[in-house]
């Protein structure tokens with residue numbers, strides 16, 4: 001059985017041609033699957049009965065299974081989504097006054113092992129399929145619509161207005177599947193999100209960033225977290241392969257494709273590690289050629305992390321140095337802390353296949 005959630009519209013058109021059908025069927029299917037969230041072929045009333053019967057034999061629309069749904073006191077929702085019997089990932093919805101943001105995972109675990117990151121500590125199992133990535137949006141839409149008392153919503157009433165690829169995993173290490181899933185997010189027949197409302201966050205896989213700007217130039221966020229190579233080598237070890245100078249050059253190249261855009265630099269605030277006045281000035285120096293804004297993220301501790309959250313007074317001083325230099329700076333509010341849904345806390349369940357250092361190194365080299 002072919003799971004049709006794995007296809008973007010051109011791939012679905014090819015699939016229909018293979019079945020001896022007209023390619024325009026793809027558009028109809030995309031609308032039913034993604035726009036209306038229907039996974040029962042018998043309900044797709046504008047599709048000929050004979051084709052619906054054929055699809056019931058040949059295909060399926062199977063989203064991943066929700067194992068647990070939790071709702072925080074502040075309205076944040078988290079889904080634990082099973083990807084197979086041994087592994088699960090997490091997806092988080094953050095409601096705000098003017099938007100609803102879904103944070104999506106791209107891998108089971110992560111091979112990159114940033115030292116402040118709970119996911120990185122768990123090792124790596126595998127890449128998610130397209131169906132498992134876009135399925136998180138499918139599942140979240142479904143659940144939020146039900147919670148809101150709707151089965152189907154008119155297109156103008158989007159509960160999820162923004163998607164960030166910032167959950168478990170390094171999205172650019174699962175390049176093909178992530179790009180296909182994002183193409184579905186942008187497709188007017190599916191979710192119809194604008195390019196600027198889909199943000200991909202990377203730790204800095206420079207080669208893949210260059211490819212992304214050609215294939216699907218969504219908004220770009222970079223997990224920077226340190227203002228010099230010596231410190232970034234420790235906090236974000238991929239920096240040893242792609243040092244800050246190369247990363248900044250890649251950011252500049254990315255924006256050539258979208259000159260009205262900017263890069264968001266994410267910077268986790270770790271007490272006494274990367275949060276001094278000197279660090280702030282170093283940061284200003286390394287980003288000087290990149291149109292950007294900053295998102296400062298107070299560290300969310302997890303067991304045995306070895307790090308502490310920066311003191312609020314230090315965060316204020318750090319923020320003011322950046323703001324006084326003319327940059328837009330936001331300090332991320334912690335959301336969903338009571339259900340472990342805050343930034344950096346996503347854990348899921350990962351059957352670690354990495355055999356640690358040796359396998360991790362092979363994976364990084366393969367995707368870079």
Ligand code: SF4
Pocket residue numbers: 110111112113114117118119120121167168169170203223
């Ligand atoms: S911060 Fe991102 S890239 Fe680094 S280990 Fe965590 S999930 Fe992986």
